[in-house]
Each structure stands twice: as C-alpha cells, then as structure tokens.
Amino acid sequence: MKKYTIKDIAQLAGVSKGTVDRVIHKRGKVSEKALEKVNKILAEIDYQPNLMARSLKNNKDYVICALLPNPDIDPYWKPCKKGIDQAYNEYKSLGITIDTHLFDPTDTESFLEVNAKVLKLNPDAVIMAPLFYNEAKKSISTYSEANILVSIINNRIGSDDINNFVGQDLVQSGRIAARLMEMITPKDSEIIIAHLDEFFHNASFMQQKEKGFRDYFENSLTSDYTLTTCNSIESNHYKTLYDAINNSKNISGIFVTTSKTYKVAKMLEDFPNLSIKIIGYDLLEKNLNYLNSGNIDFLIHQNPKQQIYLGLSQLAEHFLFDKPITEELLLPIDIINSENYNSYLNQ
Amino acid sequence: MKKYTIKDIAQLAGVSKGTVDRVIHKRGKVSEKALEKVNKILAEIDYQPNLMARSLKNNKDYVICALLPNPDIDPYWKPCKKGIDQAYNEYKSLGITIDTHLFDPTDTESFLEVNAKVLKLNPDAVIMAPLFYNEAKKSISTYSEANILVSIINNRIGSDDINNFVGQDLVQSGRIAARLMEMITPKDSEIIIAHLDEFFHNASFMQQKEKGFRDYFENSLTSDYTLTTCNSIESNHYKTLYDAINNSKNISGIFVTTSKTYKVAKMLEDFPNLSIKIIGYDLLEKNLNYLNSGNIDFLIHQNPKQQIYLGLSQLAEHFLFDKPITEELLLPIDIINSENYNSYLNQ
DNA sequence: TTGTACGCGTTATCAC
C-alpha cells in the first residue's frame, strides 16, 4: 500500500507535476495525449492527496464565531464552554480561531446586537443557538450573503442558508420520556405535561417533545393514561401547575419539557404524601441533586457540550481538510438516572 | 493574535532559524547569549508550532493493527467494523494505516496465532480486545519490548505495558442496572443475576457488574430484594436458569450480565403467565427485537464501536501531532429502551 | 500546452 504523490504519478506518466495537477483539478490546458496517460495511471493507483501538505500550503487562519446564550443567565449552556475549549485546543495549532460571543437569552435585542458585532468581524463561519426564531432567520441569511458558513445547534429552524445542524430529534425525545413514564407509573393514572417558562417564547421545541410524548401513548394499545398539558410561568409562581397538582388526586407523573425540572421537584416538597414521578431534561446541578435524592426519576440529556463541539469540529475539518459538512447531525438521546449521570459529566 | 513561526522568532531574536530550533528542542550547542535572546522572545509571545508542517516534515506512515474477535462468531463485535472504517477514512490521507486482524473468541490458540502474525508485521501500535487474560498479558509485554504501543478496549487487564485503555466502569454499570431494576419491580421480590456463558472463561467483567448490582441494593435502606446469582451455560441448555425460574414463584426481574440477554427473553416465552422484567447488555439485533416487543425492558450499551474508534483516534493523533495519550478513557454508560436505541445505531 | 521554480513551517544536515 504505497503512498503515491503527485511526483510519483508524473514520473509514471512521463509528464511533469504541473500537468498531473492540472488533470487532477480539471484546470484544462492539457493535451489529449497527456490527459490519457495521467488518467490511466490514476485509474490504476489509489491517489490520496496529502492533506497536511495541502493545508500547509493553504496556510490560512480561519475564524469561527460562536454565538451562545450567557450561561450565567441560563445554566443549560454552561457545558458549552468545555466543548468550545476542547475544540479550541484541538484546532488552534492547525490555524483555527474560535471566538465566543454571549447574548442574553431573555433579550431579543441583545441577540441582534451580538449578531451585528459578529457580522462586522466577518468570520469564516458562525455557529449559533438560534433562540429567537425570526431574528435568527434574518441573521442567518445575512451571514449567508456575506459568504459566512452557518452552523446551528440545539434546535432546528428552517432555512436554506444553514450549512449544518447539530442537535436531537425532539419528537423522539418525547417518546423516550413516554416509554420511561409508562414503566414507572400505574397504567390508569393521570400524567401532566408541564411546559415551564422559557426565556424565549417562540420556541417550538417544547411542543415537539409534547407531540412525541402524546404520540407514544396514543399508539399504545395497553395504556389508558389521562394526559394533561400545563403551561406555567415563574412570574405567576407556577400557580397553574401547583393548582393542577393540588386539585387532582390521581396524578402519578409529571413530564417536564425543559431544563427547569428541579422547580417541579421543589414544588412537590409541598405535597409529601403524594407519590409523583418526575421525568425532565438536562444535567443542571439542581436537577442532579433531585435525581440523587430520588425526587427526579429520569433526566434526558441534550448534550449541549457535544453539540457545540461537533459543530465546531465539522467546520474546522471542512476548512482545514475540505471535509464535507454533514447537513444534519442527530445526537443520541441519553437516558440519565442517579447512577449514570457521572459518566456523562466527565466527558 | 498573530501566529508566530520559527522564522519570526529568529528575526526578533536576531539569530537564525536553526538556533531557535535548537533552543526550542533543547538540543544544546547554543551560546549563553543566543539562548537568552531566544528565551526572552519565547517568554513574550505564545509560540505554537504548526503541527501540519511538523507532520509533513515527518512524512512517516504509521501502521496500527487492530486485533478483534470475529464478529461472525460473537456479534457483539459487529459495530467495531464501522468504528474502524470511520477512523480509517479520517486518517488514511494523513498517513495512518489500520490493519484489522480477527481471531476466534472461542479459541485461545487463534488469539495467540494472530498475535504472532501481528508481531511479525512490526506495526507502530496495536489495539486489542484482551479476551484471554494470560495470553493477552504475555502478548502485551512482547509488544512493549518491541516498542509497539498497546491500546486496550472493552475490559481492562492489569499491565504496566498498556498505553491506553478505552472502556466503561463495569461496577458502575451494574449499579445502573440495579437502579433501573429497583424502579420497575416490587421491592420485596426476588431478582436473579444471570451470567450466561461467555466464550472466554477467565473474564472478570461479569463479576464486576454483579458486584455493582449487589452493592447498590446492599447500601439501599429501602429495599429488601432477594438476590440470587445464576451461572448458566449453553451446552447445558441453560438448565440452571430454567430451573431457577421454574421453581420460584416470586421472581420479578433478571439481570443478564452479558450480551446474550435475548436468550433469557426467549426462555421466558415458556412462562407466559410470569411477569418478569429483563435488564441486559448490548444492542444486538436479537436483543433489540425483544426490546421492541417489550420483553426486554432495558439494555445497557457498551458502545464497542466508539471504544475502538476512540482508541484508534488517540493513537493516530499521537503519531501525527504528538498529542498525549489518555491512559484511561471511560465512556458514558448508556441506558437504552425501545425508543432511544435507534439514535445510537446511526452514530 | 508544458515544465520549472518557489513557498508554506519545521527539522535535519552540513559547512563554516
């Protein structure tokens, strides 16, 4: 399995390196005869261009801007720092610069400002969590017009200008929660689907999770649960959810579609004689505490760290080695209990 | 954030590239004065050697041999092919060759033969699943003496000659199964820990899983399960397990410590009026079928594909970019149910 | 249409 170089091919074909290069890259200006000779050799051997040499010759420094919600405001995004650091360390010596810009997930204006700032920097690519649907769409097409690659993480939004999406199948995620719920609650009981307030209001992903959750039970022949959806917001002290729990005596489980699962666990401390299972999302410290104490039964891990790492990695390898970018990268949906969360944290 | 090259440093220090190189690599033969000047510059700037250039100059082709059980004999190893292919494609153009050698997991002799063959090839590294404890240990030290790096996947074996281990914490894996079992079975029932025959008889990893499983319940204040261990082998038609199920009327769950979980599910088809939960290991097709039909409740994913991919990746990056090798890489322990297995298969 | 020469950054070698 010898490694052939352009020089080797030139020698074998009896032409010069330049001619071989022109054939390989289809730059034309090659005589019939030469073309034939080179193609014959190329057909015989398996030429693999040396990516190091190519990249070295390129010798360009690429800049990727990462636009993320401030993790101090929404701790869900905390792990992303680690993912960025990992990608940064892996690619810094190969000519990739990663530049993080945080915005306030409660403030559309802040998102727009950060996008304006980034646009001025004119990076080679942008990777972002598109929390605000309309604003994100507009920013994305602006980037695209400026020939800036766009990678999206966490939740998909429809746009032809997106080069890469890394995330999870949220409908399936709801189905997973449903199957788990089915296993740990009595079949004839009531289950609440709780959408706790999110900073961003046009997010469709809570609905996707609900859809999957309901679909699972609707297609099930053996179950006869009563499913109730409950939207609840902090400014109202989550009163709707509280009342729902307080008024029904047959609730066996609550499916929380957001990372604020711990708030439900906390609320249930007011009802010590109810036995209600909780399934929710994300490995926030507060969630893990309740998972450990047994008050939360399962969490589903959305793996924000891996999402941003993989997105960055795809972009970097594309710039450096011209690797194709996967348009859609769906991560596994991890089921977490008190015993395995630790194995995910140290990743 | 300018990128400094050796040339830049040489210019700044008023010396030649050669001298800078000697300082950086501590090759000596540098005058006090020159050393000082260069070190001063190095202290001021953040010099990051260009890994592409270094690797290009190196221009060595590295060979890694992968020693794995034949997946036609034990389907657990099937996904490894994908992992190897992935690493192969990723690194082939960068000068890494991966050479797979299969052995018969039921036959110690075959393992030794393959090792002998590989030793003759004198590769730069070997990655293997050390199924046969004593034989593996001996082979490993032979490789080490021949200056061949050794990477181990799947199950750890003690040896100072191992450069890298990729796998899971098997004791913790047992605890995870225990927690799941606790959630889906009544607290005062009987649970069987079933060790189904493995091809290799000196494997300690079934014991590790059992230890974790038992530990969990022993430290639990709320549970009073009766745990029974059952070793059962195919040549005896798994009679010991069959009898255990047949004779007891209070079994609520079976924890299968190997990938042959489907055999237990199949056996339970003989007992249609028993309701016994099954938790086992690995995403074999036969296991997934029973997971889908609800006869297996949970599987734990040992991720053999990711194990070999990460091991290969570590070795490759070490050879190419001189990256340090993690001695021990513990993968997350994935909980699988009927709804999320698909998201792992397409990885 | 073709071949040659040069540069990318690092490292090894070889004169001085």
Added chain:
DNA sequence: GTGATAACGCGTACAA
C-alpha cells in the same frame, strides 16, 4: 556554536 540550505507534498505563477 552558528547560519544557510534542503526536504517533506502540494499548489501555482511564470517562463518557455
């Protein structure tokens, strides 16, 4: 001790 130079493989400008 030191500095100049060649080489790795690729891409390309330029001369023929």
